[in-house]
Structure formats: structure tokens, C-alpha cells
Amino acid sequence: MNVRVQEQDFDISAEITAMRSGNPKIGAIASFVGVVRDVNDGDSVATMTLEHYPGMTEKSIAAIIEQARGRWEVLDALVVHRVGTLKPTDQIVLVIVASTHRGDAFAACEFIMDYLKTQAPFWKKELTPQGGRWVDARVTDDKAAQRWEK
Amino acid sequence: MITLLYFARLRESLGTGREELALPAAVKNLGALRVYLAQRGEAWAVEMAAGRNLRAAVNQTVATADTAVTDGDEVAFFPPVTGG
Numbered sequence: 001m002n003v004r005v006q007e008q009d010f011d012i013s014a015e016i017t018a019m020r021s022g023n024p025k026i027g028a029i030a031s032f033v034g035v036v037r038d039v040n041d042g043d044s045v046a047t048m049t050l051e052h053y054p055g056m057t058e059k060s061i062a063a064i065i066e067q068a069r070g071r072w073e074v075l076d077a078l079v080v081h082r083v084g085t086l087k088p089t090d091q092i093v094l095v096i097v098a099s100t101h102r103g104d105a106f107a108a109c110e111f112i113m114d115y116l117k118t119q120a121p122f123w124k125k126e127l128t129p130q131g132g133r134w135v136d137a138r139v140t141d142d143k144a145a146q147r148w149e150k
Numbered sequence: 151m152i153t154l155l156y157f158a159r160l161r162e163s164l165g166t167g168r169e170e171l172a173l174p175a176a177v178k179n180l181g182a183l184r185v186y187l188a189q190r191g192e193a194w195a196v197e198m199a200a201g202r203n204l205r206a207a208v209n210q211t212v213a214t215a216d217t218a219v220t221d222g223d224e225v226a227f228f229p230p231v232t233g234g
Contacts, residue, residue, distance in 0.1 A: 034234050050233070051158055053226060056210035081233065093234050113234060121207070121226075122233025123158035134159045137230035 001069075001077050003061045005052060007084040010094050019076050019098055026075050026098040030105035032113050038088035040135070043128040050083045050092070053121035057081070064115040068097070071111070072104040079112065081122065111148055118145040152219065154187075157228035160204075163193045173221055180206055181215030183225065198227075205230055 012031060020026050036048050065077045076098040086092060095112050099105040124135040154169045161167040177183050184206075188198035197204070206213050207226045219225060 051161075052233070053155070053157055053207070053210070053228070056207055056226070059210055060212075117231075117234040119212075119231065120233050121157065121228060121231050123229065124232045125158070134229065135232045137232055141234075 001062070001065050001074075002079070003058050003065070004078075004080045005054070005057055005083055006080065007082060009082070009091060010080045012094060012096070015078055015080070015094065015096055019078060019096060023075055023098065025100060027100045028102040028105040029096060029098045030102065030109040031097075032093075032095045032109055033091055034093040034113075036086050036088050036090045036092055040126060040128075043126075043130065045088060045126045045128055047085050047087050047127045048092075049085045049125045049127075050081075051123045051125070052081075052083050056121050060120045061112075061116060064112055064119065067115070068108040068111050072108040073099050073101075074104065074108050075099055077108070077112065079116065081116075081120070083122070114141075114144045114148060117141045152221065153224045155224065155226040157226065159229050160197050160227055163197055165193070173219065177219060179215065180208060180213050180217045180219055180225070183219050184215070184227075187227075203230060204228075 016029055038045055061079050068074055074097055078096040080094040082092055095109050097105045097109040118141050125132055126135055151170050152173050154171055156164050156167055177186050184198050188195050205228050208217050209224050
């Protein structure tokens with residue numbers, strides 16, 4: 001189980017290779033990559049700057065991974081989240097979950113991402129033609145996280 | 151003393167990301183601390199107002215108005231999160 005917050009980019013292929021080479025029990029690996037879009041809420045986005053709460057960020061993501069381990073068979077998990085200034089097409093976040101079979105890997109990967117969006121202390125600021133603006137939290141993200149509570 | 155941290159929109163509108171504060175004797179929990187900070191007026195009154203959608207953490211754990219605040223704590227105020 002591993003959590004990293006960093007400015008530099010990540011290489012999904014290298015991360016998956018490292019994960020599966022370390023554990024012959026792994027039969028399925030699910031992954032998610034979040035990417036910066038060039039349009040948000042109807043406005044073009046030139047850059048996106050991510051801020052976080054050092055310390056709490058890592059703790060909260062580790063706690064989310066622990067919750068996922070309590071619900072599904074998770075043999076290994078990795079979350080990498082970038083901070084600093086990014087531009088459209090840049091990678092923002094990586095989640096990789098390894099399990100014995102695909103069902104647990106898919107579910108745990110989606111769960112970790114849904115909870116990360118609503119609980120991990122990151123904030124996005126977009127630069128649009130109108131200037132800088134803080135991105136508002138979305139009700140749809142809250143709903144995505146809530147469906148795991150049913 | 152407690153350490154106060156402000157993030158994102160709050161950090162910008164309050165003009166600071168961090169301060170050390172001698173905890174007033176009457177302030178026992180997060181809700182009371184928020185009321186105390188709102189009394190500074192101007193941006194503080196706006197950002198710490200009761201109706202404002204504000205989140206907080208005490209010692210890096212999500213906290214609510216009745217969460218105790220004591221000397222030595224790290225208290226953070228921030229808007230709803232938008233990562234991922």
C-alpha cells in the first residue's frame with residue numbers, strides 16, 4: 001500500500017510493472033488515471049493549479065485504502081496525486097489496485113477514487129480567459145461517494 | 151498556542167496560510183474558535199460566517215463544531231475539497 005503526492009509526472013506502466021513483479025498472487029490489476037481537461041463549466045482552461053494539505057492528504061488517502069481493504073480483497077494499492085500547476089492533457093491522479101480477481105480490483109479502484117474526490121484535502125484553481133477561479137465541489141461527486149454507503 | 155492553517159480560497163481571502171494563536175480561555179471547541187475568528191471582521195467575518203460552506207480538521211482529522219480544541223493542536227480551515 002503506497003501513497004505519493006508529488007509535482008512530477010508518473011508512468012502507469014512502470015508502476016504496474018513494479019506492483020505485479022513483487023507479488024505472484026496477483027491475478028488482476030485495475031487502474032484509473034485522471035487527466036486535466038481543456039474545458040470546465042463551459043470555459044476554456046489554460047492551466048490548473050493543485051494545492052493540498054501536506055500530512056493530512058497522505059493520512060486521509062491511506063485511511064481510504066484501509067477502508068477498501070476492509071471491503072474487498074486488495075493485495076496491493078497505489079495512489080499517486082500530483083500538485084502544482086498542470087495544463088490540459090497532463091495526468092493528475094493515478095490509482096492502481098491489485099487483487100486475485102477482477103471484481104475486487106475494479107470495485108476497490110472505483111471506491112478509492114470516489115472517496116478521494118470527496119475526502120482528500122486537495123483544491124483546484126483554474127486559469128480561464130476570465131482569470132483564476134477556485135473549482136467548486138460537485139454534488140455529483142458527493143453522490144458517487146454516497147452510493148458506497150448503501 | 152495552537153497552529154491555525156488556511157487553504158485554497160480561504161488562504162487567499164484571509165491573506166495568510168498559517169498563524170500561531172494563544173488559545174482564548176473561553177474557546178473549548180472548533181465551533182467557538184470559528185466564532186472567535188469571525189469577530190476579527192472583514193474577510194474573517196465573511197469566510198467564518200455560520201452559513202459559509204466551510205470544512206475543518208483538528209490534528210489532520212476531519213472535525214465538526216463540537217470537536218475539542220486544546221493547547222498544542224493544529225487546526226485547519228478549508229473549502230470543500232476538489233481533488234482527483
